[in-house]
Amino acid sequence: MSMLRKSLLIYFTKKSGGNKREIKAAGKKIVRDRTVDELKERYYSVSAEILKLRGDHDHPIVQKPFNFEMEVRRKNNLEKIFMRTKDQIDREKYCISELKKIE
Numbered sequence: 001m002s003m004l005r006k007s008l009l010i011y012f013t014k015k016s017g018g019n020k021r022e023i024k025a026a027g028k029k030i031v032r033d034r035t036v037d038e039l040k041e042r043y044y045s046v047s048a049e050i051l052k053l054r055g056d057h058d059h060p061i062v063q064k065p066f067n068f069e070m071e072v073r074r075k076n077n078l079e080k081i082f083m084r085t086k087d088q089i090d091r092e093k094y095c096i097s098e099l100k101k102i103e
Contacts, residue, residue, distance in 0.1 A: 037075070041068045 034042075044066035051059045084092075 037068055037071050040071070041066055 044061055048061050048065055051057075051062050056062065
């Protein structure tokens with residue numbers, strides 16, 4: 001059994017509390033609709049667990065784990081910025097220029 005497979009098996013054993021049915025299900029392909037952020041969260045959590053098991057506690061993935069809520073907020077804020085109308089952008093530029101005049 002490969003080191004990666006052992007690590008994943010240990011990870012799933014910890015997550016499922018040792019339930020054999022859930023451990024077997026972990027090895028099968030289960031198709032669900034997931035967002036990119038959910039997939040990223042899963043990827044980084046498994047990667048961090050593998051790195052911890054290998055003893056690599058200085059890796060950036062272990063030091064600064066993926067923050068799902070922050071990522072969702074960041075994407076929502078970017079969407080708001082990109083969806084602004086031309087009038088809103090012009091108004092913002094005007095306000096910035098007026099602020100500079102005051103300073």
